[in-house]
Amino acid sequence: MRIKLLVTTLIIVLLVAYYLLGTGYAEQRQEQVMLASRIADARQLLAQMPEPPNDLEQRLAAAKTGRREVENSFPTRLNSTQVINYILKSAERHKVTAIPLATKAWSDEVVGEHGYHVFRLNIAVKGSYSRLVSFVSGLERGEYQTLVVEDLTVTRITEQPQAEHVDEDTEIVTASLKLAVYTQSPISN
Structure with missing residues (x-):
């Protein structure tokens, strides 16, 4: 009788463990599908974005130089x-x-x-x-x-x-x- 009770308890514990693992797996599967959808949307948006201009760094440097020139040409104290x-x-x-x-x-x-x-x-x-x-x-x-x-x-x-x-x-x-x-x-x- 004792063995029967032990086997029944073991079966119940195993069923609970399988249930918990199964529902966790199902939740992760749903989350994985949702994340895969987001990744696909992000890739689609990235594909639609134009490439940055090749001379962007040069234009930034020229703009900074121009700004410095304007700041330096600003008069100091006048009479x-x-x-x-x-x-x-x-x-x-x-x-x-x-x-x-x-x-x-x-x-x-x-x-x-x-x-x-x-x-x-x-x-x-x-x-x-x-x-x-x-x-x-x-x-x-x-x-x-x-x-x-x-x-x-x-x-x-x-x-x-x-x-x-x-x-x-x-x-x-x-x-x-x-x-x-x-x-x-x-x-x-």
Whole structure:
């Protein structure tokens, strides 16, 4: 009787072990099928991707060099008197009257990840509309490449006749310009 009980217990233990091993195998089989499907999808996506350009490293090196050149060409600290004199001479060349109204001391600003030393000034300009446009364009494209017109307000000061067309050279305007000149800052180095 004892042997019968032992054999029955052994059979039950073996059946439980086979059941556990069988269900584990079935679960692994399902997982394997799912992973094989994912791998096939990934291979399909990789096959559809274009090959990277052969000159990618060269283009990256050229871009880094260009960036360094631009950073190095960014002016260091400028003399504010020279900036104001440049603006006044530019106004004279464009035959407009420019009067510096207010200047702010150089200040440090952070724009994005970079720090800049900024000189801000306000100017009043008087002249014909076309000459004013020429003056502002000249400032933006002139000697100080980092000079930025932050705000420009134009006001017509002469009464125009009731004619349909007004000549831009005779239309006198005043303008209020807020300018900023950016230079390298010690905080960005």
